Amino acid sequence: MPELLLFLLGPMLAALLLQLFLLHRPRSRSSKLRFLRFLVPLTALVPLFLALQVWFNQSGFFWQLAFLFWLAVAAAILLGYALAWGVFALLRRRERKDQSPS
Numbered sequence: 488m489p490e491l492l493l494f495l496l497g498p499m500l501a502a503l504l505l506q507l508f509l510l511h512r513p514r515s516r517s518s519k520l521r522f523l524r525f526l527v528p529l530t531a532l533v534p535l536f537l538a539l540q541v542w543f544n545q546s547g548f549f550w551q552l553a554f555l556f557w558l559a560v561a562a563a564i565l566l567g568y569a570l571a572w573g574v575f576a577l578l579r580r581r582e583r584k585d586q587s588p589s
Contacts, residue, residue: 502527503568506524510571531561
């Protein structure tokens, strides 16, 4: 059971930290990292393709569990991506609140 949590929390935390790093980079038109913000959701395609491969092969006794596992990994990556955007929005709101004259 701990291995399963590691396989789900690992991609989620990696996606969260990578997306937060990319979002906190300075924004400029000439920034080469500007398009890397879409890297995290694109990495979710890898487990989705693995899930499709398991679906089409249907080999083994527990192929349904393998299919659900890869779907869960992709969902964990997308959840980390969404959480990073939420954390970033909350941090920006707090920064704006601190900078506004009261």
